Amino acid sequence: MANPTKGEGGLSRPIRHPIQWKTEDYYKEDLIFNELERVFDICHGCRRCFNLCQSFPILFDAIDESDTGELDAVDKQNYWKVVNNCYLCDMCFMTKCPYVPPHEWNIDFPALMLRAKAYKFKNMSVPFRDKMISNTNMMGKMNSLPLIAPVVNAMNRFKPFRWLMDKTMGIAPDAPLPVFDSKPLRKRMTRLDHSHITPQATDQTKGKVVLFSTCYVNHNYPQLGEDLIAVYEHNEIPVRFLDKEEC
Numbered sequence: 001m002a003n004p005t006k007g008e009g010g011l012s013r014p015i016r017h018p019i020q021w022k023t024e025d026y027y028k029e030d031l032i033f034n035e036l037e038r039v040f041d042i043c044h045g046c047r048r049c050f051n052l053c054q055s056f057p058i059l060f061d062a063i064d065e066s067d068t069g070e071l072d073a074v075d076k077q078n079y080w081k082v083v084n085n086c087y088l089c090d091m092c093f094m095t096k097c098p099y100v101p102p103h104e105w106n107i108d109f110p111a112l113m114l115r116a117k118a119y120k121f122k123n124m125s126v127p128f129r130d131k132m133i134s135n136t137n138m139m140g141k142m143n144s145l146p147l148i149a150p151v152v153n154a155m156n157r158f159k160p161f162r163w164l165m166d167k168t169m170g171i172a173p174d175a176p177l178p179v180f181d182s183k184p185l186r187k188r189m190t191r192l193d194h195s196h197i198t199p200q201a202t203d204q205t206k207g208k209v210v211l212f213s214t215c216y217v218n219h220n221y222p223q224l225g226e227d228l229i230a231v232y233e234h235n236e237i238p239v240r241f242l243d244k245e246e247c
């Protein structure tokens with residue numbers, strides 16, 4: 001179990017280290033499991049995140065129900081249940097964890113879950129459902145086509161179709177699904193031109209913004225992006241999109 005006397009939290013701004021997804025070590029199973037074990041053991045001693053999502057209760061139950069009540073007696077297969085139930089909302093990192101960098105314990109739980117998921121997608125068999133719904137770019141492009149979006153949205157509200165999705169893909173019939181917009185943000189903003197606004201640099205910024213709209217805002221909730229751009233316009237901060245966006 002983690003040593004509880006080794007410093008309690010920190011009040012510094014959380015730091016997220018760059019994700020090393022282009023290195024070979026990032027995908028090495030033994031390194032991933034060593035890190036899962038290190039972090040899970042600290043979480044076991046802390047337990048602040050018990051009520052954030054399903055990942056933490058699954059971890060803590062597995063430890064409590066093990067023979068020794070410690071992580072070393074937990075079957076490693078249970079680790080995957082923790083990973084699978086993390087939907088990468090970032091709440092534990094952003095709001096809860098006192099051990100995020102620069103704390104020496106260097107806990108970035110969502111980044112570790114992301115690494116384990118990346119390993120899984122690369123080396124293990126992944127259900128079609130997971131591949132499909134995690135490809136938000138492809139889903140957005142396909143489902144926000146003008147004639148397709150209203151059909152997809154209607155089908156996602158249609159109970160017999162949701163029953164079928166539940167039976168065939170395991171998507172719960174009452175799970176909220178994103179609505180697709182047939183006018184994505186980038187299309188709405190093709191004429192966005194702030195060349196008439198002169199950026200006012202400050203000590204810490206250049207006074208202008210490049211917007212990474214994200215699949216979610218672009219294809220599902222473009223109004224959010226429009227509102228954000230309106231706020232920048234109001235404050236005379238010029239905005240432009242990246243030429244190309246890809247998650």
Ligand code: SF4
Binds near residue numbers: 086091093109
């Ligand atoms: S990032 Fe994952 S583990 Fe952390 S609170 Fe969100 S779902 Fe839970």
Ligand code: SF4
Binds near residue numbers: 044099107
């Ligand atoms: S992520 Fe941090 S706050 Fe949450 S249980 Fe683990 S150590 Fe505690």
